[in-house]
Amino acid sequence: MWRHGLAGSTASSRRFCLSATITTARTTITSRRPLRLPRSNRTTTTTSPRHQPLHPSSGPFEPLRPPSPAALGEPRPARSYPRTRKYLRRLLILSALLGTGYLIDSQVYASGIARSLRTFGTGLLVAADYKINFRAHPLPIVGSKSGIPELHRRSAERMSDLLRHNGGLYLKIGQAIAMQSAVLPPEFQKMFARMFDDAPQDEWELVEKVIRDDFGGRSVEEVFGVSFTGQDDSKGVMEKTARASASVAQVHWARLPDGREVAIKIQKPEIERQIGWDLWAFKVVMRVYTWWFDLPMYSMVPFVTERLKLETDFENEARNSEVMRELINSEPRLKGRVYIPPVYSELSTKRVLTTEWIEGVRFNDKSDLTRPWRGGYGNYSPGVHGEQLPSPDMAALHRALRENPHQQWLKPDRQSWRGPRGTGGLGVSPKDVMTTIVDLFSAQIFKFGVVHCDPHPGNMFVRRLPNGKPELVLIDHGLYVYMSDQFRHDYASFWKALMTFDNKKIAEIAGSWGVRGAEMFASATLMRPYEGGDNKIQKEFLKAMKAKSPSEKHYEMQKRMKQGIRDMLADEEKWPKELIFISRNMRIVQANNANMGSPVNRIKIMGVWASRSLWQDKGLDWRERARNAWRHLLFKGVLWASDAVWWFFRVKQLLGRGGGMEDEVEEKMREVAREMGIELQHDVFAG
Numbered sequence: 001m002w003r004h005g006l007a008g009s010t011a012s013s014r015r016f017c018l019s020a021t022i023t024t025a026r027t028t029i030t031s032r033r034p035l036r037l038p039r040s041n042r043t044t045t046t047t048s049p050r051h052q053p054l055h056p057s058s059g060p061f062e063p064l065r066p067p068s069p070a071a072l073g074e075p076r077p078a079r080s081y082p083r084t085r086k087y088l089r090r091l092l093i094l095s096a097l098l099g100t101g102y103l104i105d106s107q108v109y110a111s112g113i114a115r116s117l118r119t120f121g122t123g124l125l126v127a128a129d130y131k132i133n134f135r136a137h138p139l140p141i142v143g144s145k146s147g148i149p150e151l152h153r154r155s156a157e158r159m160s161d162l163l164r165h166n167g168g169l170y171l172k173i174g175q176a177i178a179m180q181s182a183v184l185p186p187e188f189q190k191m192f193a194r195m196f197d198d199a200p201q202d203e204w205e206l207v208e209k210v211i212r213d214d215f216g217g218r219s220v221e222e223v224f225g226v227s228f229t230g231q232d233d234s235k236g237v238m239e240k241t242a243r244a245s246a247s248v249a250q251v252h253w254a255r256l257p258d259g260r261e262v263a264i265k266i267q268k269p270e271i272e273r274q275i276g277w278d279l280w281a282f283k284v285v286m287r288v289y290t291w292w293f294d295l296p297m298y299s300m301v302p303f304v305t306e307r308l309k310l311e312t313d314f315e316n317e318a319r320n321s322e323v324m325r326e327l328i329n330s331e332p333r334l335k336g337r338v339y340i341p342p343v344y345s346e347l348s349t350k351r352v353l354t355t356e357w358i359e360g361v362r363f364n365d366k367s368d369l370t371r372p373w374r375g376g377y378g379n380y381s382p383g384v385h386g387e388q389l390p391s392p393d394m395a396a397l398h399r400a401l402r403e404n405p406h407q408q409w410l411k412p413d414r415q416s417w418r419g420p421r422g423t424g425g426l427g428v429s430p431k432d433v434m435t436t437i438v439d440l441f442s443a444q445i446f447k448f449g450v451v452h453c454d455p456h457p458g459n460m461f462v463r464r465l466p467n468g469k470p471e472l473v474l475i476d477h478g479l480y481v482y483m484s485d486q487f488r489h490d491y492a493s494f495w496k497a498l499m500t501f502d503n504k505k506i507a508e509i510a511g512s513w514g515v516r517g518a519e520m521f522a523s524a525t526l527m528r529p530y531e532g533g534d535n536k537i538q539k540e541f542l543k544a545m546k547a548k549s550p551s552e553k554h555y556e557m558q559k560r561m562k563q564g565i566r567d568m569l570a571d572e573e574k575w576p577k578e579l580i581f582i583s584r585n586m587r588i589v590q591a592n593n594a595n596m597g598s599p600v601n602r603i604k605i606m607g608v609w610a611s612r613s614l615w616q617d618k619g620l621d622w623r624e625r626a627r628n629a630w631r632h633l634l635f636k637g638v639l640w641a642s643d644a645v646w647w648f649f650r651v652k653q654l655l656g657r658g659g660g661m662e663d664e665v666e667e668k669m670r671e672v673a674r675e676m677g678i679e680l681q682h683d684v685f686a687g
């Protein structure tokens with residue numbers, strides 16, 4: 001009976017649930033959870049009126065039947081997405097093409113195309129920003145409220161990010177632009193000053209590949225006769241970690257089996273694949289800027305790019321080095337004072353340059369130059385005049401390599417001249433060092449006509465000679481300018497005319513070079529205000545600026561700077577392109593003199609070399625040389641005034657009443673240039 005009642009109750013419950021489900025499906029949505037009866041009704045066989053279904057059927061009970069096809073209505077066609085599939089297919093094809101292009105660009109061209117696209121994007125952004133915001137009063141809504149200084153700052157940051165992100169030859173291009181950064185806005189000057197920093201070095205595997213490719217598949221061990229494991233005591237040794245790394249190459253130390261210690265300069269492998277794209281992108285951007293801003297800049301681009309391309313050719317650098325070595329050895333005033341390390345041609349190629357290793361103090365390390373000599377009386381720096389360096393303990397080096405083939409540093413630390421406490425220096429005079437430097441580059445410009453155009457402190461070492469005088473070592477001969485005899489003669493005459501206030505001669509030579517505004521050009525050449533003119537343009541400019549607001553004055557000054565560039569390059573065909581690099585050379589020398597405390601009268605030394613070269617010029621006939629010799633004697637007599645001015649500033653400097661002559665002259669030139677609308681900052685070349 002209990003079972004029967006339970007079974008009946010269960011059957012009743014099932015009918016109740018089924019009825020509720022059918023009713024719910026007709027009205028709303030079928031419930032996924034079965035209805036549950038109260039616990040007290042589970043054992044009864046009848047359904048209480050109190051517990052009727054929640055949704056009772058409106059008709060009699062009907063068994064569950066599937067609906068007929070006719071009751072379901074017409075079938076709907078399946079939804080398709082033709083446009084979505086079409087765009088998805090195009091997206092996949094585009095992604096595949098871009099991916100393939102990226103792989104080809106990165107593997108074949110060392111990301112040259114991507115770097116060029118990045119250059120175009122940044123260049124157009126900067127150009128558009130200047131077109132919109134370079135004005136005295138900002139445009140409403142779209143204009144920059146912070147004015148022109150903020151425009152320069154963000155543009156400089158964009159350019160800095162571009163050059164550093166692209167790296168390689170772009171850093172060289174940045175350095176080339178930095179040649180003229182002394183007349184760029186201060187925000188750009190600060191950015192370009194960072195273009196001389198060291199670059200990260202490549203892995204050793206890439207270095208090995210360059211050497212194998214350039215030496216017909218021979219290994220590093222075979223080419224240089226070195227061992228990296230120390231197993232063969234007759235072999236030399238070489239460091240796998242670079243001692244210095246720049247944008248284009250890095251330098252490794254090695255000792256060859258014959259006892260020579262060498263510096264092996266190895267070009268970074270990506271440079272060869274990138275150079276074509278990089279120089280092309282630079283030309284395109286400069287072409288657009290020339291047209292967009294109406295500035296005569298593009299005429300200089302082919303000459304600059306040619307120099308940059310030659311700088312990546314180490315065979316060209318080797319030739320420059322040997323030419324300068326011969327010229328210095330043939331000049332009595334420089335022989336014994338300046339040293340050019342020899343190039344070992346049998347160990348050099350287009351991308352590998354092997355030269356003598358130099359032990360010395362970098363020129364910008366003033367403390368090491370001037371501290372007292374602790375190396376003993378009559379002693380001198382290792383390697384002076386090309387003397388072979390003392391041999392390291394090769395047995396110990398090979399033993400160390402056998403124990404640890406991955407040892408990083410192998411070169412001996414030759415610092416005994418510093419004394420037992422390591423507090424000594426070379427004990428040389430800053431005046432002697434700077435005199436040698438100014439003599440060297442004056443001879444290159446006015447006498448040789450062959451100019452090393454990258455004389456920053458990292459490319460100059462100083463050693464102590466047996467007589468206690470300094471020996472200057474000049475390295476890195478990739479960036480050179482070869483002057484024609486006519487231009488060299490004209491430039492020497494122009495420089496001499498500047499010092500004798502011969503305005504007629506200045507205007508004549510400047511005009512032959514296609515330059516308008518000879519006074520401004522004269523000041524730029526001297527690196528100080530030219531006092532021999534009438535300053536007519538400057539006076540008119542200052543008079544017109546009196547009634548303007550500060551914002552308008554700033555805008556007019558920037559416009560004046562732009563006009564000054566136009567005046568300098570009035571006739572692009574006549575303008576000597578060599579001046580781009582020669583002016584860079586002279587600015588760096590001026591900055592070096594200022595950083596050393598202005599110990600020499602740079603203007604006088606250069607003037608003497610300019611005048612002397614005119615009467616020693618073998619290309620002139622004897623009558624012209626005789627006249628120039630007489631003028632040279634008169635000229636040296638006139639220079640006493642320059643000496644008097646230099647000593648005046650020198651005494652003030654020693655008494656703590658001001659800076660040296662270079663500092664005072666530069667400050668005066670900045671004031672004059674600021675009035676003319678140009679911001680000068682020569683100290684960007686100090687490093």
